[in-house]
Amino acid sequence: MSDLFIGLMSGTSLDGVDAVLARFPGRDGTPAEVLGHRHQPFEDFLREELLALNSPGANEAHRCALAANGVARAYAQLSHELLRETGHQPSEVRALGAHGQTIRHRPGEFDGSGYTLQLLNGALLAELSGIDVICDLRSRDLAAGGQGAPLVPAFHRALFGRADADVAVLNIGGISNISLLGRDGATLGYDCGPGNCLMDFWVARHRGLPYDADGAWAASGRALPTLLQTLLAEPFFALPAPRSTGRDLFNPDWLLRQLPADARPEDVQATLLELTAASIADCLRDAAAGSELLVCGGGALNGRLMARLQTRLPALTVLSSAARGLPPMQVEAAAFAWLAQRFVRREPGNLPRVTGAAGPRLLGALHPA
Known part of the structure; x- marks a missing residue:
């Protein structure tokens, strides 16, 4: 049975799809070896439609x-490109773990169960890729009574956990989430709040750009203290984990x-960056986070945001996950390849202490090639 898996991730930021080809375990003895990433x-029309479907609308x-x-078509195309680039065939891949595109996430609401909705036609992806597809992972x-998210802390534990030190891993995509990996084996994880999603919206609205490269526009403004406090008063930030x-x-x-009418756009951008940094720092202030904060996701490429995190968390050394062996844009896709491997091995993929589920569960649905 092949030890090669593909992971496909498209996150809340809607910046596109990341695909990795990974081996578990790696040939060098590491828990995971990424052989390729794309x-x-x-496409603009699909991104706009996915963004629009986050809100109620007609039809x-x-x-x-x-x-x-x-x-499904975007995932399949990228999978084929990844295999061509790495010199592999679909028949060599045991399974493909596909996240899908989240458009609604309302766990526990309305009827006691709620729902989470990730758009993906798994059957079409299996047909187009020629690989077993594991999807609907949340x-x-x-x-089982859980939040369905975050799912990556279990992978963070497998990849970055240490027996001699506590470790904190931060993913900053559209939403930010933290994993706290205790040296005793205990793992906690939960969403902190907005990551890039509000900053991306604001820079697109005012400058026509998909994101604020390196946080340069935010750095040109100044955070507005009153607005920041207003935004941080959102009740979500006071909720206990799991959340x-x-x-x-x-x-x-x-x-x-919540915006004041006379606020300068660059000051709002600076405030939104500070909102992301402050909500993350609040999550870590009283946590057993060790001495390092490993950051992955698109936020790890925002120099201004990384600097503000370092300022707000002086007791921690804020590092890109690349410093510990895996570039920041590969971590989440690799996590879903790992979850596919867990499904194939019939092993649980969730951590009940993280999500609040009633117990360990096998995650995903299979669409055979």
Whole structure:
């Protein structure tokens, strides 16, 4: 049985798809070995539709079905490109772990179970890729009373956990989430709040850019203390773990209804960056985080944000995950390759202490090639 797996991740930031080809364990004795990585932005029309589907609208069932097909095609194309680049065939890959595109995340709400919705036509992806597809990785945890998120702390434990030190791992995508890996084997993890999603919205609105490269625009403004405190008063930030969130809460409407009319756009951008840094720092202030904070996701490439995290967390050394062997844009995709491996081995993929589920659960649904 092959030890090669593909992981596909498209996150809340909607910046596109990351794909990795990984081996578990690595030939060098490490828990994971990434053999290749590719990133591809979504086509404009698909990105705009996925963003629009985060909010209620007309003809949603039809639009969701077509968008799920579009995500499957984007995933399949990138998988084939990744295999060509690494010199492998689909038949050599044991399974493909595919996250899908989250458009709603409402765990525990409405009827006691709630729902989480990741758009992806898994059957179409299996047909197009020629590889077994493991997808719908959050629903089983939700059915067991959990949040369905975050799922990456279990992978963070396998990859970055140490017996001689506590470790903190921070993923900053559209939403930010933290993993606390105790030297005693204990693992905690939860969503901190907005990562890049609000900053990306604001820079796109005012400068027509998909993101604020290196936080340069934010650095040109100054954070507005009153606005920052208003945003941090959001009740989510006071919730205990387990907790998770998404664009259902932290969306443009949430931001716009709290903005002062006379605020300079660059000052708002600086405040949104500070909101991300402050909400993360609040999560870590009283935690057993060790001496290092390893950062992955797109936020690790934002120099201004990394600097503000370092300022707010002087007791920690803030590092990119690349310093510990895995570049920041590969970590989440590798996590979903790892979750596919767990499914194939019929091993649980969730951590009940992280998600709040009733117990360990096998995560995912299989669409055979």
